[in-house]
Amino acid sequence: MRTFLISRVLQLLVTFWVIVTVLFFLFRLGLPDPTLALISEGLSPDDRQRVIAQFGLDLPLWQQYLVYLQNLATGELGMSFHYKAPVGDIVFERLANTLILMLPAILLAYGFGATVGTVLAWRRGSRLEGVGITAGLVLRSAPVFWTGMLAIFLFGITLAWLPTSGMRTLPYEETTWIGRVTTWDFLWHLVLPMLVIAAYYFALPMLIMRNTMLELIGEDFIEFCRARGFSERRTMYRHTARNALLPVVTQAAVTTGLAVGGQVVVEVVFSWPGLGREMFQAVRTSDYPVAQASFVMLASMVLVLNFLVDILYSKLDPRVTHAAAKG
Amino acid sequence: MRGSYRSGVALILGLSLVLTACTSADDGLEAVEGDPFDEIVLYTTTEAYDPIRYEAAFMVAEAWEELGFQVQVEPTEFATLLERFYDEQDYDATILGWSGRTDRLDPHHFLGTLYGGHTDPGGNNAGGWVNEEFDELFRQQQGEPDEDARRDQVFRMQEIAADEMPVNILFYRDEVVGYNNETFDGFVTLAGEAIYNEWTPYEVTPLTDDTVLTIGTPEEPDTINPLASTSVWGWKFMRMYYDKLVRLTPDVEPEPWAAESIATPDETTVEITLREGMTFHDGEPVTVEDVVFTFDYYIDNEFGYFMPFLSMIDSVETTDDRTVVFNLASPFGPFVNVTLSQIVILPEHIWSDIDNPADLGPDEIPTVGSGPLQFERYDRGEYKSLTVFEDHFTADRFDITGIEFNIYADAEGVFTGLQTGEIDMTAWRLEPGQIPLAEEAPELSVVNAPDFGYYHLTFNTRRAPFDDVDIRRALSHAIDKDTIVDVILDGRGEPGSSVIAPSNPAWHNPDITRYGYDLDRAREILVEAGYGWNEDGLLVIPH
Numbered sequence: 001m002r003t004f005l006i007s008r009v010l011q012l013l014v015t016f017w018v019i020v021t022v023l024f025f026l027f028r029l030g031l032p033d034p035t036l037a038l039i040s041e042g043l044s045p046d047d048r049q050r051v052i053a054q055f056g057l058d059l060p061l062w063q064q065y066l067v068y069l070q071n072l073a074t075g076e077l078g079m080s081f082h083y084k085a086p087v088g089d090i091v092f093e094r095l096a097n098t099l100i101l102m103l104p105a106i107l108l109a110y111g112f113g114a115t116v117g118t119v120l121a122w123r124r125g126s127r128l129e130g131v132g133i134t135a136g137l138v139l140r141s142a143p144v145f146w147t148g149m150l151a152i153f154l155f156g157i158t159l160a161w162l163p164t165s166g167m168r169t170l171p172y173e174e175t176t177w178i179g180r181v182t183t184w185d186f187l188w189h190l191v192l193p194m195l196v197i198a199a200y201y202f203a204l205p206m207l208i209m210r211n212t213m214l215e216l217i218g219e220d221f222i223e224f225c226r227a228r229g230f231s232e233r234r235t236m237y238r239h240t241a242r243n244a245l246l247p248v249v250t251q252a253a254v255t256t257g258l259a260v261g262g263q264v265v266v267e268v269v270f271s272w273p274g275l276g277r278e279m280f281q282a283v284r285t286s287d288y289p290v291a292q293a294s295f296v297m298l299a300s301m302v303l304v305l306n307f308l309v310d311i312l313y314s315k316l317d318p319r320v321t322h323a324a325a326k327g
Numbered sequence: 328m329r330g331s332y333r334s335g336v337a338l339i340l341g342l343s344l345v346l347t348a349c350t351s352a353d354d355g356l357e358a359v360e361g362d363p364f365d366e367i368v369l370y371t372t373t374e375a376y377d378p379i380r381y382e383a384a385f386m387v388a389e390a391w392e393e394l395g396f397q398v399q400v401e402p403t404e405f406a407t408l409l410e411r412f413y414d415e416q417d418y419d420a421t422i423l424g425w426s427g428r429t430d431r432l433d434p435h436h437f438l439g440t441l442y443g444g445h446t447d448p449g450g451n452n453a454g455g456w457v458n459e460e461f462d463e464l465f466r467q468q469q470g471e472p473d474e475d476a477r478r479d480q481v482f483r484m485q486e487i488a489a490d491e492m493p494v495n496i497l498f499y500r501d502e503v504v505g506y507n508n509e510t511f512d513g514f515v516t517l518a519g520e521a522i523y524n525e526w527t528p529y530e531v532t533p534l535t536d537d538t539v540l541t542i543g544t545p546e547e548p549d550t551i552n553p554l555a556s557t558s559v560w561g562w563k564f565m566r567m568y569y570d571k572l573v574r575l576t577p578d579v580e581p582e583p584w585a586a587e588s589i590a591t592p593d594e595t596t597v598e599i600t601l602r603e604g605m606t607f608h609d610g611e612p613v614t615v616e617d618v619v620f621t622f623d624y625y626i627d628n629e630f631g632y633f634m635p636f637l638s639m640i641d642s643v644e645t646t647d648d649r650t651v652v653f654n655l656a657s658p659f660g661p662f663v664n665v666t667l668s669q670i671v672i673l674p675e676h677i678w679s680d681i682d683n684p685a686d687l688g689p690d691e692i693p694t695v696g697s698g699p700l701q702f703e704r705y706d707r708g709e710y711k712s713l714t715v716f717e718d719h720f721t722a723d724r725f726d727i728t729g730i731e732f733n734i735y736a737d738a739e740g741v742f743t744g745l746q747t748g749e750i751d752m753t754a755w756r757l758e759p760g761q762i763p764l765a766e767e768a769p770e771l772s773v774v775n776a777p778d779f780g781y782y783h784l785t786f787n788t789r790r791a792p793f794d795d796v797d798i799r800r801a802l803s804h805a806i807d808k809d810t811i812v813d814v815i816l817d818g819r820g821e822p823g824s825s826v827i828a829p830s831n832p833a834w835h836n837p838d839i840t841r842y843g844y845d846l847d848r849a850r851e852i853l854v855e856a857g858y859g860w861n862e863d864g865l866l867v868i869p870h
Contacts, residue, residue, distance in 0.1 A: 032409070036410055037406070037557075042451075048631065084552060085687070086688050273709050
């Protein structure tokens, strides 16, 4: 177990280093000079050169890379070129805004999706199954900006039940983040974008659950449950569904990791001040420090959650540890 | 099936060539032997970034092809386009634009885009055009203290540029914005700024009990640090809560503001008398030391964004407790109109302790000014607010009590806010599809504000054939600006003529040469210049 852990941690670190390196060079080589916009603002070539030196962009690329690695190792994310402010100040609050939208949405999607998947598998071949699968696939395939705008039009404008933009009603007095998100007004604003995201994510856990359930239904132990005279409900939820849940949990971990990046489109349609919008903006303005920090955070979340799932698996299934130790 | 398709295409191509040849023959021109020009690559924005410039490029290309050039339109991602144009200067012709910012109402900046001293990589004269007379006049107008004499120089420069055509000014695009006519009226419209400007807060009157004007915007300040912001949106917001020595009136006349009076004893000295009794929002008095400190602070910190307005200052000093003297190293005509109307007065007692002001975090940035409005809060991505500063010398001119900004992710969100009554006006332009909706709604009004910024097509005059003025003239006759404005802009704009727009009447020269859309005239120019067409109808340099 110990060797397994160490090898996994080393793998994690190497993967992280590779990602950080690729991101660094990808943005520097792939995006245009971030000081270009200053020309349109009327800066002379000399003054622009001064800004380039201020950003450290006049150093050779390998030197910039070493500085970046060194800073990252000490938790220093650098200064945003666009906002002229420390990157940490920019991204962390945005990250919190995104997570408070995405996590409930994913929880809802996976809770509801897994339940519906169970029922669909149990009612194999019924009309309900057809309707359920079609609905899930339609929601999954529909462009999110479209479902979002439809929701705004229907619930926000026509029925005027729910607010359509932002995290709260403007103006407001509250200044702290916690204070902001612990009001009824915030929940009120959360409903619509959260439902739109949940509707999009819902099909995946539903289908995974259904497929795994179908494999299990044929197994002997299910027959055995029935033979013992357990109720349908008990057989379905307590015995079959619990066993089918594992792949859904794995998928949930990956989805949660990626959720850091938010749903850019939903954040735009609902004017939600989240990290997805920030990442998009950072790439557009060649703001390397912000772009790198956001993508590194995204990558770390996926890596860490995958790592945890790996550990969890090795606990549940000793064969995983053996394979790793042999390899 | 496939073969017949190909032969069909070949047939059409062949026919069109024959037809072109016939047209040339009808004009009485004989096919000549010679080498056709290289294909012209015309760079423009992507359709997603700006459909207007994208469409315009294809219209221009079509007309140029009719003249016998081979043209390829190259839509390019915006930052890459800027890089190619300004830094690499590697293009034949490019369509780009300059935004109309208040300080550019003075002709200095726009004329500078044609100045021979600005042709280095990264400089504003990316087309590389050099004209001795123009350059001499540029240097003269810069130091010319007499406004009439300066106007003559500026007019003559526009004449030269319009005649030589290094840059073709395509059009000035109107800003179309909207407001709610049931909540407020009395909006002031300024060229280039529409109704979100320094004067609207003074002139609007609330029509309901709500005395706070709410503005909807998708555009945000990059930062509200006055030592770091390099964006129009940062400065438009900050100039509401900081004061300046001079303000430009809606007619673009300098109005003494924090300065009570301004004198220019000679062409390198500007003396201002500070208004009495002003205070900062924290209660401290505004003194001449604050003014001197501010200018020194900007210069010492080498703040690039303001350097074009400050680099001519030799020293700033006080002679008594009401007077500040600016000593200039060389005469600078726009000093009062531009420099003094752009630089905001910072409180020395707050900023003097800050050593690296450009590195402040968002929560550390001081927001104390002495302006007519007082900063309340700014939450990025969500909300900004200002209240009227009761101790300002103009406080009794306000009918409102404050201004709020609701920040949306895009123009769609802003318009929904306008429709649902969340906001009273938009800070920036409506999308083309929203304009008719706003016009239909009885509670909404639409404002068309002319712009003095412009969209241009720049020729790379370092390269053949664009080094030939006749080629540039002929190509300019083949740009149908009226149709561009009528069709692509839906009539909301004006065909371009000069780098100084007609909406800037003090400096625009109305009598310059205009190159109307006239392909026959274009062909005449080419013939007179000795060019001809080969049997394929392509323009050639005769052997």
